Amino acid sequence: MPRDLPAPDLPEPLAPLVDAHTHLDACGATDAASVAAIVDRAESVGVGRVVTVADDLDAARFAVDAAHWDPRVWAxxxxxxxxxxxxxxxxxxxxxxLSADPRVVAVGETGLDYCWPGKLDGCATVDEQVEGFRWHIDLAKRLRKPLMIHNREADHDLLAVLLDEGAPETVIFHCFSSDATMAIACVEAGYVLSLSGTVSFRNARELHEAATLIPADQLLVETDAPFLTPHPFRGAPNEPYCLPYTVRALAQLRGVDPAELAAAVTATAERVYRLR
Incomplete structure (x- = not known):
């Protein structure tokens, strides 16, 4: 969880942007007014739309509610x-x-996390994760919605399960943090890679290399708020309004103008999520 540090300053506006993956409930939102307050801050710096993402049943219910409370929010x-x-x-x-709701633009986050089994009480086993991942893949295909993937230390097995099951038309790797080899494999498979504040971390050298290899039409940007706050605010609480910091860091890595990158990743988000 974010440490007890002050919230980052508002960045210079950069528009248009879509926060492709955030957790408004974990940012403290509980009702329509608190959702609006968070999105108002984001919109003031150019982040006009957000996708709030569930990781359990209560969060899924909240995400759908939030997407109906505010037209700038999707789930x-x-x-x-x-x-x-x-x-x-x-x-x-x-x-x-819940996933069939028209305000839900992706089935996620699902996937594989090999960091916590055996370390975290109550954590699903690898076999349970694989079974759950297969079920979510099938659901995304039946609903004809993108599949949003969480991947931690499971590159090979994730690609193997997707190949075995047959991937949905659109697959999004949220918070892509793997190396160039994995990035190339995903790009060649037609998957979309979403980069978070980790791409701004100075020690993330393998991710820096990977970030330069992703075509703009397969690239999203996200906060994963309240986690992964970008440099120089690492460890502070994150919110969707912090996204321009990440985009500017990514633009510098890719050697492009930040406004050009913002327009490109927003076009990708609008296409992938079918935003209206």
């Missing part, structure tokens, strides 16, 4: 891989119902 719904052991029939039915 993604799923059960996080570390919680895949709660995917009983009733939970699956509720996630499927």
């Amino acid at each position: 993604a719904t799923a059960i996080h891989p570390t919680r895949a052991n709660v995917l009983d029939d009733a939970t699956k039915a509720e996630i499927e119902r």
